[in-house]
Amino acid sequence: MKFFPLVWAALTRKPARAVLTLLAVSVAFTVFGLMIGLSATIDGVAQQARADRLFSVPRFSYDDGLPIAVAQRISSIPGVKLVAFQAYIPGYVQNERNHIYLNMGDAAMAQVYPDWQATPAMWEMVEHDRTGIVMSRLQAQRWHKKVGDTLTVISPQTTKADGSTTWTFKVLAICNDVLLAPDGFIFGNYDYLDKSLPLAKQGRVNEVDYVVADPAKAVGIAQAIDQAFASSSSPTQSENEKAAYAVSNNFGGMDVDLLTHEIALAGLGMILFLTANVIAQSVRERFAEFATLRALGFGDGAVIAMVVLEAAVPCLAGAGLGMVLAAFLAHHIQAIMPPGFGIPMPTITAAVYAGAFASAFALAFASAVLPVLRLMRMDIATALPRRA
Amino acid sequence: MNGLRQVWIVSALNFRSLRARLWQSLVIVAGMACVIGVLLSMLSMTEGLHNAYINTGDPRAVFVISAGAQWETQGSLARDKARIIMDMPGVAKTADGSPIAEPGLEVGVPTLAKNGARAWIILRGFGSQGQTLRPEFHLVSGRMFRPGSHELIVGVHANERFRGVAVGDKLALPDGAWPIVGVYATGDLRDGEMFGDLETLMLSIRHKTYNSVLLRLASADGFAAFARQLKTNPALNADVMTQHDWNVKRSADFNQFMRIIVYGVGLLLAIGALFGCFNTMYSAVAARNSEIATLRAIGYGAFPVAVSVILEACALSVTGAAIGAAFAWGRYDGVLDGFGGDIFRMTVSPAMIGTALLWAVAVAVLGGILPALRAARRPVVEALRAT
Numbered sequence: 166m167k168f169f170p171l172v173w174a175a176l177t178r179k180p181a182r183a184v185l186t187l188l189a190v191s192v193a194f195t196v197f198g199l200m201i202g203l204s205a206t207i208d209g210v211a212q213q214a215r216a217d218r219l220f221s222v223p224r225f226s227y228d229d230g231l232p233i234a235v236a237q238r239i240s241s242i243p244g245v246k247l248v249a250f251q252a253y254i255p256g257y258v259q260n261e262r263n264h265i266y267l268n269m270g271d272a273a274m275a276q277v278y279p280d281w282q283a284t285p286a287m288w289e290m291v292e293h294d295r296t297g298i299v300m301s302r303l304q305a306q307r308w309h310k311k312v313g314d315t316l317t318v319i320s321p322q323t324t325k326a327d328g329s330t331t332w333t334f335k336v337l338a339i340c341n342d343v344l345l346a347p348d349g350f351i352f353g354n355y356d357y358l359d360k361s362l363p364l365a366k367q368g369r370v371n372e373v374d375y376v377v378a379d380p381a382k383a384v385g386i387a388q389a390i391d392q393a394f395a396s397s398s399s400p401t402q403s404e405n406e407k408a409a410y411a412v413s414n415n416f417g418g419m420d421v422d423l424l425t426h427e428i429a430l431a432g433l434g435m436i437l438f439l440t441a442n443v444i445a446q447s448v449r450e451r452f453a454e455f456a457t458l459r460a461l462g463f464g465d466g467a468v469i470a471m472v473v474l475e476a477a478v479p480c481l482a483g484a485g486l487g488m489v490l491a492a493f494l495a496h497h498i499q500a501i502m503p504p505g506f507g508i509p510m511p512t513i514t515a516a517v518y519a520g521a522f523a524s525a526f527a528l529a530f531a532s533a534v535l536p537v538l539r540l541m542r543m544d545i546a547t548a549l550p551r552r553a
Numbered sequence: 554m555n556g557l558r559q560v561w562i563v564s565a566l567n568f569r570s571l572r573a574r575l576w577q578s579l580v581i582v583a584g585m586a587c588v589i590g591v592l593l594s595m596l597s598m599t600e601g602l603h604n605a606y607i608n609t610g611d612p613r614a615v616f617v618i619s620a621g622a623q624w625e626t627q628g629s630l631a632r633d634k635a636r637i638i639m640d641m642p643g644v645a646k647t648a649d650g651s652p653i654a655e656p657g658l659e660v661g662v663p664t665l666a667k668n669g670a671r672a673w674i675i676l677r678g679f680g681s682q683g684q685t686l687r688p689e690f691h692l693v694s695g696r697m698f699r700p701g702s703h704e705l706i707v708g709v710h711a712n713e714r715f716r717g718v719a720v721g722d723k724l725a726l727p728d729g730a731w732p733i734v735g736v737y738a739t740g741d742l743r744d745g746e747m748f749g750d751l752e753t754l755m756l757s758i759r760h761k762t763y764n765s766v767l768l769r770l771a772s773a774d775g776f777a778a779f780a781r782q783l784k785t786n787p788a789l790n791a792d793v794m795t796q797h798d799w800n801v802k803r804s805a806d807f808n809q810f811m812r813i814i815v816y817g818v819g820l821l822l823a824i825g826a827l828f829g830c831f832n833t834m835y836s837a838v839a840a841r842n843s844e845i846a847t848l849r850a851i852g853y854g855a856f857p858v859a860v861s862v863i864l865e866a867c868a869l870s871v872t873g874a875a876i877g878a879a880f881a882w883g884r885y886d887g888v889l890d891g892f893g894g895d896i897f898r899m900t901v902s903p904a905m906i907g908t909a910l911l912w913a914v915a916v917a918v919l920g921g922i923l924p925a926l927r928a929a930r931r932p933v934v935e936a937l938r939a940t
Binding site: 196264320321402428437 | 583588662727805809810821828829832835836
């Protein structure tokens, strides 16, 4: 890059201006990284969701659950391969605002959710140690638990046969998180929960999870199941993960994808005026210098390259800095959110980085257009420096 | 007086030369327009939802739910318990002596929004005291459901937002399809829901217990006594709060969550705009170098010069903020949005716009103060010589 010394000299001519520009661009790309990263997470979830895995929940009384017989009935439907079921323990830790949520599953969960990071060996441990749980890393961090610790959950909704609402669990294993559970997860033993409840409340599940042999038939099977239970005492609402996690269905129907892109764009728009102006100013101040360069025989291409490069340096450096900051912040977002809210962590994927640098280039080119046009129309003779 | 006059003259001179620095000045205008546009657009959502929650409930309205329930469908109050609660002293009575109270039943029914997104619509039991408890309830079109019949009425917002809930449509419930016969309005979150006859719905959904009890106290200051009475009955095992407090509690987490995001993004963008403002004002001061030096030389003080720089930054910043606010207001004010089953209108209120303009002034003052000091402090002789 033979022009680089020249460009560097131009940039360092006004160091304060260069630094301020760099900082502003960095901030815009921090916002860009967080927003597009969030959108990438949502897309990733939608992609990772499986079309062949379905779940049925109560259609009308979500919190009351379904009789366990529904699971048996579903397993007899042709095309259904594996069936598991789970019941939830919603509650809190110490303080009512520390929401926590446990998924108490049966042994088949290990086969229905092989892609989740709780291994069959971990499920085996939960099978044998009935008060045991497997926590994902995120949850373990939130409640400061390590293997062997005790987790005490108060669940006013889940009263034991003896009238107590305090549930004590032993942490048997800690596993990695999965994209599908942005807030982390805790697995426990369904049978332990069931047998602890009063007799009248036993034998109910909140959710039946099952895998079908042919993903193409998933929608048809879901409809068949809902029809079969439509006029029973427990109507179901069934669908596959693919549909449930579709981008448009996230966040209670808010169009987060559109929102994140608009915010990222607004950030870039804000910066475009700044960079364009800085470059224009810098070129205006050095008009005579450019005239000298042209007089020395620098061609159009060389002059364009220099201006674009001068714009590209703060844009690209700012993009780099901003993305690093975004990646750092992304890891700490969950710590400042109310527990149990489940905001997905923005994932700064390679595609997000690529998008950022492509935007940085576009920004540099857009900023350079007007100054370059001006230089192209320059009359060298009048623009040359006049000195006595 | 003389100082103020100087400020006025220097600033006027300054603004007259703005045209020469048009493109530069646009950096601040465009920057603030983006910051405030984004901030208010996001706030329109949180404020809209917040207003919808806070609007619901008069001060005498009291909400009782089984202990520890975080949302209404989690609540479970047996019929006998609900009866005890409704008959407790302190509850307002109608002319014929029956308590102004009603058990609550809330059912989420899966449905589709008009844009095709999956959603659920809240179906609520409406009993004999439904109208008395909600004086603002009125029919907008169609007719009321007949008590005891399989008929539903739909709120104006739900009617606007969801598919298949217009008058004449039918909603599939476990014991058949219930026709929708009317549209109602209440002016609060209930507008995003549907009402059906309470006891008929209980049978249809096969609910054995209610979710909650809604009642009106005879007087607003009777709450403490009523709550004490209810809490001291261990058999009830229920939480009691004013309906307003229940709504605040229910929306607290979402509010905290949204505020962190909105103000986090707003703050980041504002920092970006601040750097832009710094940059622009430094070059503005540089461009006005000889003008400032001349003013100082003919006796104008340093203070008016500094003030004129900050005033310029404020004017540009507020102009940008106004553009951003106009955009957010035009695009989002009054637009219907939904978060889960809660339907609300987004809002960009004058108070929000006022706050946004204050942000703009704060950014301008912060971004203008160092350039202003530089302009004021530069030795006159040196500045004159440089030109």
